[in-house]
Amino acid sequence: MRTTYRRPGRLVAFAAVTALATSLLAGCSSDDDGGSASSDGKITLNVGTFGVLGLKQAGLYDEYEKSHPNIKIKENVIERNDAYYPKLLTQLQSGAGVNDVAAIEVSNITEVVQTQGAKFEDLSKAEGVDKSTYLDWKWDQGTTEDGKTIGLGVDIGPTALCYRKDLFKKAGLPTDREELAKAWSGDWDKYVELGEKYMKKAPDGTKFVDSASSVYNAVFAGATERYYDKSGKEIYEKSQGRKDAWDAAMKVAKGDMSAKLKQFDPTWDQGFANAKFATVACPAWMAGYIQEKTGASGKGQWDMARAPKEGNWGGTFLGVPSAGKHKKEATELAVWLTQPEQLSKVFAKQASFPSTPSAYDSLKPSPATKAYFNNAPITKIYGDIAKNIPSVIYGLKDAQIGQSITDIGVLQVEQQGKSPAEGWEAAQKEIKDVLGQ
Amino acid sequence: MSETTEYAETASPDKGDAAPAASGRRKSSPTSSWRSRLYRWDIKASPYVFVAPFFLFFGAFGLFPLLYTGWASLHRLELTNLDDSTWLGLENYTNLLQSDYFWNALGNTFTIGVISTVPQLAIALGIAHLLNYKLRGSTLWRVAMLAPYATSVASASLVFTLLFAWDGGMVNWIIGSVGFDPVNWRESSWGSQFAVSSIVIWRWTGYNALIYLAAMQAVPHDLYESASLDGASRWQQFRHVTIPMLRPTILFTVVVSTIGATQLFGEPLLFGGTAGSKGGADHQFQTLGLYLYDQGWINGHLGRASAVAWLMLVILLLIAAVNLLIARRLRKAQ
Incomplete structure (x- = not known):
């Protein structure tokens, strides 16, 4: 009795296992990437971004969906680029799960152009793309040697200095942005000197600057010589730009003027909210961040002035991976998103600065942003810097070399009490390991 | 088998x-x-x-990745180009064995493992012993014990990062109120390892306590009865009845915690914040798991990362062998 009763059960189990096995294997073999063309005939375009790119915040997706009823846009955001970029590479390599449109950070663009060029669509020939719309250097960064443009510029990072008027006043420093810009014009050492002056009368619990690393990045943003030379050889040891940035960062790290925070850490965010530091280098894309993290208490207290030298820190491109399901639609979207009219809207919302110079004259920051930064002429400050950003050579591992210097070298001196020589030695050793030498 | x-x-x-x-x-x-x-x-x-x-x-999901990783560890394989691999033989391994960073990570994994596992299991044993008494609302206590285990690594690490913040963190505030200088937890070598361990201890103590508790409840009651008839105190009962009866369970938790400690990854990564895979400016809390991630996904050297993975496997096998020997000894001793 028991055997006859049991047998069908076993057959069912067997069938279930077989079904499971086949579905498992089927799941491995087919790259059915869901969510592309849904049942109602709409095409879903996935946009992969990191941080706050501002496209969604400026309402551009909604606008595009309205004018293109058959398109739905889904943004997949990863907060930090150091997590986003490895994922992007894996997706490009496997061809599975790629976003239809993918954001690329400027410090990775050279590696993407040189090693992943074949895996992207050529946007230079796409309809509606006009090379002259974009800044020359921005266009060139996204273009391979044989003239294939794989990334269209979204925003650039002209770098100004943001400072807290209230803290400057308490420390007996001038608070007028023109006066300050003049005081440190042309030389970062003058900025550091001002920091020493600030520290003599610093309001309780505050420092002059958030971190030595941010000074390194700000100075390096204006460097004409970076980590690589024209032939793609690493020159980070001798590079004048690197040396200047390092020296300035060392003066800050060895002195008392740094709040010793690590950028983009939760504690850094708290530093904004609690007014722990009086200045921070602010590329355009950071202006929105400062507002968000400082909150209402900083309204009208933050102000901005031109930095000692013009420089570019950060910025983003949009590319269309060839493995995507809807390349045509994705290309149209990427082109539309990077037109001056659209990028002006992002600026109005987020203060991210467009890579399309024709938009500069008509750029208007949102009234809230303007009021937040004490009615500073944001457009003019960033526009003037943007026009004078030097054209520089980026290299394969720019991102990783930069990180080794700031998060190993500078940090050792700033927080672990090592000497600048020890810090530089540690950074060099790290870079060699990064480069696999 | x-x-x-x-x-x-x-x-x-x-x-x-x-x-x-x-x-x-x-x-x-x-x-x-x-x-x-x-x-x-x-x-x-x-x-x-x-x-x-x-x-x-x-x-x-187990064997194929394992073999593929083994294959990758013998090649130069870059994240930027998976189609292009060059045969290196054992070069990735010899490079690793000569790398200060690898030995540093191995050492950190060991020290963090010890200072997280030992207190964790000791505390768990104590808590289980307390929970084993007749308590009011015992279910509530037991659920409370398990709550940290159910918390995600991400949220736990975020909270601990803020607690251990150098400037304005609660831990330094307490230390300061007792009159000591604030400690830069993240950038000091023992401080950071202690902080990472504390996250591990917080998350896993309750889990182990429940396992011990289950084992304790399986201990025959008459053993305690006869022990108390012989005049054994509570503490003596714990030492001479509970612990010997729990030996296999303790061994199990030691093995599981050791494996967990060897693979430690999420806590130090998130504790490190920006550039967390470096494990601090001097790699002072970079574990093997972090080193693997740093090599493979930040620096893009997948071949070398695979070699780290295989060395971790070898280490785990060695630990398993040692564990087997100890278990056999224990059985013989009984």
Whole structure:
């Protein structure tokens, strides 16, 4: 009795296992990437971004969906680029799960152009793309040697200095942005000197600057010589730009003027909210961040002035991976998103600065942003810097070399009490390991 | 190994009552011989079918990655170009064995492992002992013990990062109110390892306590009774009755925690914040897991990262061997 009763059960189990096995294997073999063309005939375009790119915040997706009823846009955001970029590479390599449109950070663009060029669509020939719309250097960064443009510029990072008027006043420093810009014009050492002056009368619990690393990045943003030379050889040891940035960062790290925070850490965010530091280098894309993290208490207290030298820190491109399901639609979207009219809207919302110079004259920051930064002429400050950003050579591992210097070298001196020589030695050793030498 | 045991377990109850009946039927009626053949086939094959799902999954998600990682570890393989690999032989391994960063990570993994596992298990044992008494609302206490385990690594690490913040963190505030200088937890070598360990301890103590508690409740009550009749105090009962009875459980938790400690990744990564995979400016809390991630995904050297993964496997196998020896000793001693 028991055997006859049991047998069908076993057959069912067997069938279930077989079904499971086949579905498992089927799941491995087919790259059915869901969510592309849904049942109602709409095409879903996935946009992969990191941080706050501002496209969604400026309402551009909604606008595009309205004018293109058959398109739905889904943004997949990863907060930090150091997590986003490895994922992007894996997706490009496997061809599975790629976003239809993918954001690329400027410090990775050279590696993407040189090693992943074949895996992207050529946007230079796409309809509606006009090379002259974009800044020359921005266009060139996204273009391979044989003239294939794989990334269209979204925003650039002209770098100004943001400072807290209230803290400057308490420390007996001038608070007028023109006066300050003049005081440190042309030389970062003058900025550091001002920091020493600030520290003599610093309001309780505050420092002059958030971190030595941010000074390194700000100075390096204006460097004409970076980590690589024209032939793609690493020159980070001798590079004048690197040396200047390092020296300035060392003066800050060895002195008392740094709040010793690590950028983009939760504690850094708290530093904004609690007014722990009086200045921070602010590329355009950071202006929105400062507002968000400082909150209402900083309204009208933050102000901005031109930095000692013009420089570019950060910025983003949009590319269309060839493995995507809807390349045509994705290309149209990427082109539309990077037109001056659209990028002006992002600026109005987020203060991210467009890579399309024709938009500069008509750029208007949102009234809230303007009021937040004490009615500073944001457009003019960033526009003037943007026009004078030097054209520089980026290299394969720019991102990783930069990180080794700031998060190993500078940090050792700033927080672990090592000497600048020890810090530089540690950074060099790290870079060699990064480069696999 | 596991196939044969599964086979024996699932097949034996059937044999007990059904096998004689089937053989009897075969003698009496030859037409039902296909049935008995089917039945025998069923007996032989079904257990394999039952265990098949595990092995299918293991093959797809365990064995294949393992072998592929082994292959990758013998090649120069970059994240930027997976189609292009050059044969290196053991070069990735020799490079690793000569790298200060690798030995540093190994050392950190060991020290963080010790300062997180030992207190964790000791505290868990104590808590389990307390929970074993008759308590009001015992379920509530037990659920509370398990709450940290149910918390995600991300949120736990975020909270601990803020607690251990150098400027304005609660831990430094407490230290300061007692009159000590604030400690830069993240950038000091012992401080950071202690902080990372504290996250691990917080998350896993309750889990281990519940395992101990379950084992304690299986200890026969008359042992305690006779011990108390002999005049043993509570503490003596704990030492001479509870602990010896718990020995296999303790060994199990030691093994599981050791494996967990060797693979430690999420806590130090998130504690490190920006550039967390470096494990601090001086790599002071970079574990092997972080080093692997840093090599493979930040620096893009997948071949070298695979070699780290295989060395971690070797280390785990060594630990398992040592554990086996100890277990055998213990059994002999009993």
